[in-house]
Amino acid sequence: MKLFNSALVATGLFLSGSALAHVGLSDSMPANGSMVSQAPTTLQLTFTAPVRLVKLTMQDEKQQSIPLTLPSSATSQEAFSFSLPALNAANYTVNWMIMSDDGHKMKGNMSFMLHNAGMNTHSATPMSMDHDTKEHTEHQ
């Protein structure tokens, strides 16, 4: 009976541990996989739990980096906001490394497409960007 109980406790610990490990992106602006025709001036990332942002990079499809300033505070928070420089029409990918409060480090990314403002591209040539959101690839 004692063994059985401790097995339950161990399972419970394991489950809550893995639930915490699954901190991911819950929302973003622009949204993951979205196409926007107005250049966003801020990037907002919201996670499913408070995290510390360890690393954040943003690149276009030519691997050109867009500079982002990490928050100076090391406090865990759920939502982050970054000012963006003037963006050109391109496909952008945002990569992050986060540390949840249980000490798990996780990597993930999201992407969005900025169309040329005022261009009705959807009636023209099909876009080559893969619009599938890659959910759960951040849980590695």
Ligand SMILES: [Cu+2]
């Ligand atoms: Cu598109």
